[in-house]
Amino acid sequence: MKSSSTEPVARSGLELEDIGFAVLVVLISLAGAYLLTPYFGAVLWGVVAAIMFQPLTARLAERMGGRKNLATAIVLFGLIALLVVPTILLGISLVNEATALYGKIASGQIDFGRIFQQLLGALPSRLRGFLAEYDLTNFDSIRRQFGSSITSGLQTVAGRVLTVGQGALSFVAALGVMLYLSYFLLRDGERYGEMVRTSLPLRPETRDSLIENFLLVVRATMRGTVVVAVVQGFLGGVLFSALGIEGALIWGVMMGFFSLLPAVGTGIIWVPVAIYLFATGDTGKAAIVVFCGVFIIGMVDNVLRPILVGRDTRMPDFVVLIATLSGLELFGLNGFIIGPVIAALFIAVWNQHRDQRQAKVETAQGAPVPVQTEALAARAAEEAVAHPS
Known part of the structure; x- marks a missing residue:
């Protein structure tokens, strides 16, 4: 007489049902993302x-x-x-x-x-x-x-x-x-x-690190980019309005927008205006524009951004410039957030990949890895509980 066993059968590797469910998860996720467009x-x-x-x-x-x-x-x-x-x-x-x-x-x-x-x-x-x-x-x-x-x-x-x-x-x-x-x-x-x-189907340490990077970059982008843009645009608009320059609000908004771009900044607006004022003989207003542009509007970026962003989340300026321009080109106004976030996650993912490869190399060379020791100890404890002597 055959005895029926109710114990689950251990399986190794992926079966067809697992692959099918993974494909279904991907397709439904893409459909959900498309629904939000x-x-x-x-x-x-x-x-x-x-x-x-x-x-x-x-x-x-x-x-x-x-x-x-x-x-x-x-x-x-x-x-x-x-x-x-x-x-x-x-x-x-x-x-x-x-x-x-x-x-x-x-x-x-x-x-x-x-x-x-x-x-x-x-x-x-x-x-x-x-x-x-x-x-x-x-x-x-x-x-x-x-x-x-x-x-x-x-x-x-x-x-x-x-x-x-x-x-x-x-x-x-x-x-x-x-x-x-x-x-x-x-x-x-x-x-x-x-x-x-x-x-998220990631290792806990990798997952937590990427989430932390994502939150840091979003907060740093909003604090260090939007706040600086608003302050610089406001100061530029007030300056042009006080000097009687036509379209002060438009120029102020444009200065706030161009402040999003490192290495370009608000100078792309106030420098031509100062040149025009010099050329037309209005040297007093031109000198005021240059002074305020360099020592007031320009210093806002140098003073506020490090305070609001911090050094841990700073990316190279060329990466921020390319990511911001590409984000604006692909996603419109939303791109000034999406571009830097994607760039930061790109850097974070490759840093994680580099660290994992380095850990494997150190393990292969016989270097002590405390995490593995703790994992072995935990596994031994689980076996002791499952099979007490």
Whole structure:
């Protein structure tokens, strides 16, 4: 008579069912990612907001006796008041100023021909001769290449006014998704983070290191990039407005945008403005622009960024530049976060790979590896419990 055994049969290697389930997990994950593409930006900013402010929400909830819902609502309303509403108002003001500036260009109040002739007349004769050799003193050709692009660019921005009503519904929906997602991630971020952490098919030490790098880079990017950009753009806009320079808000926003790029920075805006002021004989304003650009706007980056970012999360400037430009090209405005995060994770993954290979080499050469000793001791303890003498 055969006895039926209920003990599980030990299996070695992957079976067809395991491979099929792994393929199913990959396909469903890709389908889920594709499903989020219409609101990719909203989801991204919701996750970023949770990463930035979830620790603050947890501390506030602890001080309020564990009332997470109330603490989350306070933090969320604070984000709306301090970030969302000012951003919307800035966008409206930017479109209005661009519309007015385009109107002045179209009506001839801003004459690029006169500005060009003033700049050309202020140049040394030798430099004017050099420009003449390459036909760069012909304003008509310069206007076709440069002035028309400025006009069309302003016209595009101004044309956004006509499409605000058409895009208002999608914008409100995206904003609602972001705030709704932020609420739940701020309230239950630790639980969701633990679910993601334990679901990743990686070794614990590798997994924890990559997650730590991801969180550090996101927080460092937001603190050291967004804060610096806002401060530099604000200072530049105030400076240009105080000097009576046309389109101060537009120039301030552009300085904030270009501050995202290392090795380029806000100088790409204020240096040409200072040159123009020198060329037109307004040396006092030009000197003020140069002084403020170098010693105030420029020093913001040198002072604030190391404080906000720290040295542990700093990447080489050329990596940040390439990653930011590529991210902006591929993902639009969201790319200034996605690009540096991908670059940082790329570096972190290859550092992990290098460390693991180095550990294997040291093991092969007979070097003591404490982690393996602890693992062997733990295995011996498990066998002792399973087979007591």
